[in-house]
Amino acid sequence: MTALTIRPTTEDHRIAYMAALAIALMLMEAALPTPIPGVKPGLANIVTLLVLAQYGLRAAVWVTMLRVLAGSILLGSFLTPGFILSLSGAFASLAVLSIAQYLPKPYFGMVSLSLLAAFAHIGAQLTVVGLWLMPGVNVLYLSPAFALAAWIFGLSNGLIAAHLTKGSLDANSTT
Amino acid sequence: MWDKLRDNIKFIQLGDGLILLISLGLVVSLTAHYWLAPAGEKIIIKRGGELFLTASLMHPFTVAIPGPLGLTQVEVYHQRARVVSDPSPRQLCVHQGWISRAGEVAICLPNQVSIEIAGTTRHYDSLNY
Numbered sequence: 001m002t003a004l005t006i007r008p009t010t011e012d013h014r015i016a017y018m019a020a021l022a023i024a025l026m027l028m029e030a031a032l033p034t035p036i037p038g039v040k041p042g043l044a045n046i047v048t049l050l051v052l053a054q055y056g057l058r059a060a061v062w063v064t065m066l067r068v069l070a071g072s073i074l075l076g077s078f079l080t081p082g083f084i085l086s087l088s089g090a091f092a093s094l095a096v097l098s099i100a101q102y103l104p105k106p107y108f109g110m111v112s113l114s115l116l117a118a119f120a121h122i123g124a125q126l127t128v129v130g131l132w133l134m135p136g137v138n139v140l141y142l143s144p145a146f147a148l149a150a151w152i153f154g155l156s157n158g159l160i161a162a163h164l165t166k167g168s169l170d171a172n173s174t175t
Numbered sequence: 176m177w178d179k180l181r182d183n184i185k186f187i188q189l190g191d192g193l194i195l196l197i198s199l200g201l202v203v204s205l206t207a208h209y210w211l212a213p214a215g216e217k218i219i220i221k222r223g224g225e226l227f228l229t230a231s232l233m234h235p236f237t238v239a240i241p242g243p244l245g246l247t248q249v250e251v252y253h254q255r256a257r258v259v260s261d262p263s264p265r266q267l268c269v270h271q272g273w274i275s276r277a278g279e280v281a282i283c284l285p286n287q288v289s290i291e292i293a294g295t296t297r298h299y300d301s302l303n304y
Contacts, residue, residue, distance in 0.1 A: 108191060110186065
């Protein structure tokens with residue numbers, strides 16, 4: 001009898017570990033009260049940025065998709081409009097990040113990536129709401145609030161990611 | 176505290192600053208366009224893409240517009256306008272509520288009725304008043 005064993009690679013472990021971290025952040029954030037529905041810091045995106053910086057786009061896509069999928073199952077929002085919004089925002093951010101990662105490095109750091117991803121996120125979500133969830137409603141009327149939130153949280157998440165990457169780079173260089 | 180701030184600013188590179196400024200510009204222009212737009216002066220009601228009625232928002236009135244599904248009731252009150260009732264199944268234009276700023280629109284697609292708020296257009300106003 002042959003036993004079927006799946007040997008997870010180091011990369012699998014890494015992706016699972018980072019996805020778990022992102023899911024934890026997503027769940028923590030879901031417990032926070034928000035002034036406007038849909039406006040939240042998106043702390044899990046910090047994990048996406050870190051994974052992108054350290055392990056590349058493929059790993060970032062994996063971690064983000066696992067987070068959206070598993071996070072929605074844990075929150076009970078799988079396949080609801082909220083899940084679709086989460087998914088479309090995640091896709092748009094990753095699409096923008098896949099291009100923005102090639103911006104010249106010394107001038108464009110984590111803050112740039114975080115801001116661009118945040119704006120792609122709300123852009124996609126407003127589009128989905130406007131075209132599919134609430135067609136006919138002038139969703140752009142709410143866009144200033146979402147854009148301001150994207151700016152603030154894009155900046156803060158970018159700074160956090162910058163701090164964290166600097167820490168790990170320092171650790172790598174000293175050891 | 177200033178140390179902390181300086182600590183953070185050193186993470187903002189030249190390109191980051193540029194993107195911060197551009198995106199802040201986007202936020203400001205969206206706010207200016209959608210929230211600081213001047214209050215509307217007139218209501219334009221269309222039926223099947225054709226002009227049905229143009230009226231000032233100054234005086235309250237109610238009007239019923241016949242469409243293919245039935246009557247769409249529109250109310251103007253306190254320089255705002257809304258669709259009071261509509262025969263469309265999803266009631267999107269009714270749920271939209273009051274609209275008052277120039278450029279805002281409520282569309283009852285199934286009944287082919289739309290109401291739009293227009294700002295001051297001087298050459299028309301000189302004729303109307």
